[in-house]
Amino acid sequence: MSSIPVSDTSTSRHAPIGLWGRIRIWKMIFSTAFSERLVYRGDFALGTLMRFLPIITQIFLWWAIFDSIAHSGVVSAGDATGNPDEPVTIGGYGFREMVAYYLLTMIARAFSSMPGLASGIALQIREGEIKRYMIQPVDLIGFLLLNRIAHKCAYYAVAIAPFALVFYLCRDYFVDGFPPPHLFIAFVASLVMGFLIGFFLEAAIGMIGFWFLEVSSLLFLYMLFSFFLSGHMFPLTLLPDWIEPFVNFLPLKYLAYFPAAVFLGKIPEDELWMEMGIQAAWLVFFIVLCRFAYSRGVARYSGYGG
Amino acid sequence: MLAELNRYRRVFLTFAQNSLVRDMTFRTNFVIECLSSLGWTLMNVGFYLIIFEHTKSIGADSGWDREKFFLFLATTWFINSLVQAFFMPNAEEFSELIRTGGLDFALLKPIDTQFLISFRRVSWSSLANFGAGIVIAAVSLWQLATREVDPYVPSALSCVLYVLFCGCGVAIMYSLMICLSATSIWLGRNQTLYNFWFYITNFSRYPMEIYNRGWGQPLYGLFTFVIPVLVVVNVPARILARPVEPSGDGEWWLIGWALIATVMSVLASRWVFRTALGSYRSASS
Numbered sequence: 001m002s003s004i005p006v007s008d009t010s011t012s013r014h015a016p017i018g019l020w021g022r023i024r025i026w027k028m029i030f031s032t033a034f035s036e037r038l039v040y041r042g043d044f045a046l047g048t049l050m051r052f053l054p055i056i057t058q059i060f061l062w063w064a065i066f067d068s069i070a071h072s073g074v075v076s077a078g079d080a081t082g083n084p085d086e087p088v089t090i091g092g093y094g095f096r097e098m099v100a101y102y103l104l105t106m107i108a109r110a111f112s113s114m115p116g117l118a119s120g121i122a123l124q125i126r127e128g129e130i131k132r133y134m135i136q137p138v139d140l141i142g143f144l145l146l147n148r149i150a151h152k153c154a155y156y157a158v159a160i161a162p163f164a165l166v167f168y169l170c171r172d173y174f175v176d177g178f179p180p181p182h183l184f185i186a187f188v189a190s191l192v193m194g195f196l197i198g199f200f201l202e203a204a205i206g207m208i209g210f211w212f213l214e215v216s217s218l219l220f221l222y223m224l225f226s227f228f229l230s231g232h233m234f235p236l237t238l239l240p241d242w243i244e245p246f247v248n249f250l251p252l253k254y255l256a257y258f259p260a261a262v263f264l265g266k267i268p269e270d271e272l273w274m275e276m277g278i279q280a281a282w283l284v285f286f287i288v289l290c291r292f293a294y295s296r297g298v299a300r301y302s303g304y305g306g
Numbered sequence: 307m308l309a310e311l312n313r314y315r316r317v318f319l320t321f322a323q324n325s326l327v328r329d330m331t332f333r334t335n336f337v338i339e340c341l342s343s344l345g346w347t348l349m350n351v352g353f354y355l356i357i358f359e360h361t362k363s364i365g366a367d368s369g370w371d372r373e374k375f376f377l378f379l380a381t382t383w384f385i386n387s388l389v390q391a392f393f394m395p396n397a398e399e400f401s402e403l404i405r406t407g408g409l410d411f412a413l414l415k416p417i418d419t420q421f422l423i424s425f426r427r428v429s430w431s432s433l434a435n436f437g438a439g440i441v442i443a444a445v446s447l448w449q450l451a452t453r454e455v456d457p458y459v460p461s462a463l464s465c466v467l468y469v470l471f472c473g474c475g476v477a478i479m480y481s482l483m484i485c486l487s488a489t490s491i492w493l494g495r496n497q498t499l500y501n502f503w504f505y506i507t508n509f510s511r512y513p514m515e516i517y518n519r520g521w522g523q524p525l526y527g528l529f530t531f532v533i534p535v536l537v538v539v540n541v542p543a544r545i546l547a548r549p550v551e552p553s554g555d556g557e558w559w560l561i562g563w564a565l566i567a568t569v570m571s572v573l574a575s576r577w578v579f580r581t582a583l584g585s586y587r588s589a590s591s
Binding site: 050051053054056057060061063064065067068069070071072079090214217218220221224225227228233234238239240 | 332335338339341342345346349352353356357359360361362363364365366367368501502504505506508509511512513516517519522525
């Protein structure tokens with residue numbers, strides 16, 4: 001008698017969901033995460049607004065720096081351009097381009113930063129919540145990715161107004177105006193790939209939680225390096241010549257520096273498509289790494305707690 | 307009064323000791339935390355070294371050349387590390403206490419609630435940056451004293467004043483932090499606290515005169531007189547490094563204002579904290 005419900009559940013578990021069913025699941029996950037994200041609107045709006053405060057500091061810092069170079073008349077070798085409009089450039093960036101660069105990295109970071117992703121995965125592993133994904137027909141990485149896309153969409157929906165306002169106010173800093181269409185397409189493509197690289201890179205770090213219980217300090221270390229070496233702090237061309245090639249080899253630059261440099265036309269045309277190809281290759285690498293880490297992690301996982 | 311003070315001192319020492327025991331339980335974690343804050347320091351030092359490869363000073367004729375600016379940086383590091391060691395973990399916990407209703411237990415304790423909330427945890431690993439600040443200050447003082455152009459050694463008086471005004475800076479930062487975390491009573495959740503903290507201290511990290519031009523003047527006024535974060539690092543750093551020579555009477559108003567701002571900030575934070583507690587309705591347990 002009891003065998004009937006058992007066979008019932010087992011057939012329903014193995015029934016193919018089909019593409020349409022899967023899309024419905026994705027839609028449900030997306031809309032849940034989207035509305036969840038908009039619950040704490042006060043917190044959220046405040047956070048978006050404050051994100052622009054460091055830009056102001058950067059503007060004044062660089063203003064003072066370019067000013068003192070111009071006043072003292074002592075220009076380091078390689079910084080003088082001979083152009084009367086922009087007599088001094090540092091690492092190939094004039095003052096206004098420098099500000100434009102920081103503004104553009106804000107957009108890049110809005111795509112590539114993944115607050116709470118790695119620590120969230122590690123927490124789920126530690127507290128045993130990850131068991132859910134092993135018994136339910138939902139893939140952990142896919143679920144998190146959809147969640148993240150929903151969060152980002154909610155963020156853009158709120159953030160587009162302050163972003164538009166700030167970019168409008170700062171339009172004079174964009175010396176060359178809007179880039180030509182092919183650069184803009186490359187910019188958008190590098191942003192989207194930057195988002196995905198950011199996601200799979202951080203998810204892979206979160207997977208370390210299968211091996212170590214506490215990843216928060218490791219994560220802090222990663223954030224530190226990513227802040228410095230992604231170009232969030234300054235354009236990577238400012239780095240000393242002996243470090244720059246190493247940093248250029250790392251994938252971190254695609255999180256902030258690369259999209260901004262593409263927009264400003266700082267990547268030579270003949271290298272642009274090669275660079276985009278390398279970015280795509282890094283993306284594939286991190287997808288594979290993340291999947292691999294997850295499958296290995298699940299294999300050694302034992303579900304404590306509940 | 308004295309007995310009361312003594313009691314608070316003993317309670318604080320117990321908190322500090324407990325935190326140390328707790329930190330030492332996870333020793334590797336402690337070491338990694340120290341190393342990562344030192345990493346942050348190294349990156350900042352690297353950034354400014356890169357900047358000074360290209361320029362002689364920050365701001366035209368401001369006097370903030372490389373050695374003096376690094377003294378400024380060391381001051382930032384002293385003040386921030388003290389705030390992060392003593393107040394940051396507590397402010398974060400305060401928001402959490404409000405959200406979970408754990409504040410009930412703090413209110414019941416026979417001790418001043420603001421004291422209890424502000425000093426419960428000490429993050430010893432954050433003091434690694436204090437050490438980093440000492441190294442930066444020592445190196446730049448040495449270079450300042452031995453450089454060929456315009457060598458300079460601070461007087462004993464300016465060193466004493468420096469320590470005093472660093473204390474004022476910490477007090478202003480503490481007040482700001484208490485006000486910020488008290489807002490989570492009204493906002494419900496305040497995850498942006500740390501971010502806001504980072505952005506505000508970002509303003510205090512540079513010589514104040516760089517804001518005093520063009521459209522920066524309203525900001526200069528706001529962050530000097532309303533939310534006095536600009537005086538936090540600037541006043542002690544100016545006293546020690548004296549970027550403008552001779553440091554004329556023009557600087558004295560700033561020093562006086564720093565004292566007034568400290569007292570007012572502490573009083574304001576006390577008021578905000580108490581008002582916020584008045585609106586606290588416990589969370590369901």
